Amino acid sequence: MEDTTQVPDQKPEFTSDFEEFETRDAGYEKRQRLARVVESVRFGLTVLALLAGLTILGTSADTLSVYNKTRSGSDFIISLWPAEFDIRPTTALIVCSAIIFLTSTIALVGMKVPTIRNNPFTHSTISFAAPTICLIAALIGTSFFYGVNASNTVNSLKSWSCQWSDIxxxxxxHWGQLCKESKTALYLTVMCIPVEVLVLATTAWGTMSVNRPLVITERKGSPAMS
Structure with missing residues (x-):
C-alpha cells in the first residue's frame, strides 16, 4: 500500500546580517544617564569640600581664640607660649577654609539653580572656577603649615600644643584638645587637594562628554533566504 502521509512543507528560514545599532534617542538617553551620574559625583565631592572647609574654619578659629585668650593672661606665673611663635599657619587655614566654604557654596548653588544651569557660559565658568579657587586655597594653607612646622626655631600652634599634649x-x-584640633584642620586641608582635583576632573569629563557628537552606527546588509 502506498504511503499517503504528507510531509508538511517546511517554511523557508530567513537569516539577517543586519548589524545591531543604537538609535539617536537611545544614545542620547545613555549619555544623559552617565551625565547625571557624573553630576551626582561632583555634587557629593563639592559637599564634602564644603563640610571640610567649615570644619577647618571652626577648629582653626577655636585654636586661635584660645591662644589669644591665654598668651598674656595673669593666671600663670610663666608664659604658656614661647617668644618665637608664628600664628600665620593657623591664620592661613582660617582664611583658606573660609574661601573653600564660600566657593563650594557658590558651586552648589550653580548646580541647583535653574537660571544658572540654563546659562552655559555662567554655569561652565562657576563649574571650573570654583574648584580651581578651592584647590589653590588648599595648597596655600598646606604650604604655610608645613613651611613653618619645618622650622627648628619657630613654633606654631600645632607644634607647640602637640609638644605638651600629654600634660x-x-x-x-587644653593642650591635647588644641593638638587634635590643629591636626584635624591640617589633615582636612590636605584632603581638600585631591577632592578638588577630582571635582575638576569630573567637571572636565562631563563637559567633554556633553559636547562630543553622538556616533550612530548605520545598518548594513539585507535579509537573505535559506
Missing amino acids: SMNVQP
Whole structure:
C-alpha cells in the first residue's frame, strides 16, 4: 500500500546580517544617564569640600581664640607660649577654609539653580572656577603649615600644643584638645587637594562628554533566504 502521509512543507528560514545599532534617542538617553551620574559625583565631592572647609574654619578659629585668650593672661606665673611663635599657619587655614566654604557654596548653588544651569557660559565658568579657587586655597594653607612646622626655631600652634599634649590642665589651654584640633584642620586641608582635583576632573569629563557628537552606527546588509 502506498504511503499517503504528507510531509508538511517546511517554511523557508530567513537569516539577517543586519548589524545591531543604537538609535539617536537611545544614545542620547545613555549619555544623559552617565551625565547625571557624573553630576551626582561632583555634587557629593563639592559637599564634602564644603563640610571640610567649615570644619577647618571652626577648629582653626577655636585654636586661635584660645591662644589669644591665654598668651598674656595673669593666671600663670610663666608664659604658656614661647617668644618665637608664628600664628600665620593657623591664620592661613582660617582664611583658606573660609574661601573653600564660600566657593563650594557658590558651586552648589550653580548646580541647583535653574537660571544658572540654563546659562552655559555662567554655569561652565562657576563649574571650573570654583574648584580651581578651592584647590589653590588648599595648597596655600598646606604650604604655610608645613613651611613653618619645618622650622627648628619657630613654633606654631600645632607644634607647640602637640609638644605638651600629654600634660593635663584644668583650665585653658587644653593642650591635647588644641593638638587634635590643629591636626584635624591640617589633615582636612590636605584632603581638600585631591577632592578638588577630582571635582575638576569630573567637571572636565562631563563637559567633554556633553559636547562630543553622538556616533550612530548605520545598518548594513539585507535579509537573505535559506
